Amino acid sequence: MYGELAVAPVHAIVRQPSGMTSLEAAGTWMQFVTAYGALIDIGNLQHGETVLIRAASSSVGLAAIQIANLVGAVPVALTRTSEKRQALLDAGAAHVIATQEQDLVSEVNRITQDNGARMAFDPVGGPEVAYILRALSYLGVFFQYGALDTADMSIPVMEVLGKDLTIRGYQLFEITQDAARLNGAKAFITKGLQIGALLPMIAKVFTLAEISEAHRYMESNVQIGKIGIEV
Template identity: 40%
Template sequence: MPRPAELEPIGAAALWVSYFTAYGALVERAGMRPGDRVLITAASGGVGRAAIQIANQIGAVPIAVTRQSAKAESLLVAGAAAVIATDREDIGEAALRHTGGVGADIILDAVMGPGLAELSRAAKLGGTLAAVGWLDPRPASFPANPSLTIHRYMSFADMVDPVTARRVAAFLAAGVRTGVLRPTVDRVFTLDDIVQAHRYLETATPAGKIVVTP
């Protein structure tokens, strides 16, 4: 895919995989539409921030979820309509409060694990959950919302389809061109420092993508 002219190489490196994942899960699988209330877990990461921007591009309402209340302000600045910090509030109750008592139309989840049952309570009846990661390696609990439709999404399966790849690339290029999509780079390492880059990824909670340059 060509690099959007508006992005330097480092910004472009932070675009393709995370934004493809967010778009594919939200639009291709969950069918996100304007006005949908979208709950986004692990919102501080690369996919989470991409999802916030893509939701705004389409006209949906992104509600960011983070474990640390200290990150709330940065997520609001990043475009979230509201932030739920799970270190100080119950995710189900907070989601109902931010959606007028209905629940989220779509949940984009990168965590899974035992918290899935509680997370499912944040969705409306007949809502959709798109799982894009497994940050919590423990077995996932059974969803408490029996009407929830669940999609397990891996972007690499769509990337090998040229029709889908061109459709996603056109959407991302338009978003970059209009300034709605702005890849967030947390830190840049050189290839000589690849070990430190991996250690940073494993021990820190990056606010965006980590990019490695030659």
């Protein structure tokens, strides 16, 4: 919603955490609740488990990296090229795989000592999903939470059967429209903010009058983190 005043449903409103600026608070809830819902509420990500995070430089991808680190898991950032490798390592990724430059399955096997990743978190979809599924472990879980590539996903049937994989669609509203689960998300995220384990990354801030420029910046895909709008 853009505007000096806006009407929003009560379930979409969260109090600003103490000690945070309005900009930081605005950049917190969507990304962290989205990542929390899949990784923690549904996926029950555990200490030592590996999670593959596609489009890792997005705000939700960065939140997933922080949440994985908070519970002692191993976040592996998936990005198309090496351009953002160091930034992702600096953001907390344990490993970075440039999927257009490296063999995804081989790299995951190397990182996990051939055990595979327990979870994958993907907003893209498309034909490359097949490689991610091949990189999962036995009983691995694949979360599809977006469709940046609207082409049909490629599913390697023998991998799904041989590893008893779970392929699951997921949306933020699954958490925000359930009061009990949303309260769990608020408690987890608030605690993470208080101890400094979670912190929104703000890529750039625009004024409301610059909203068109802000959209062009977002479409450029050069940002790492959240784009803020100040009124």
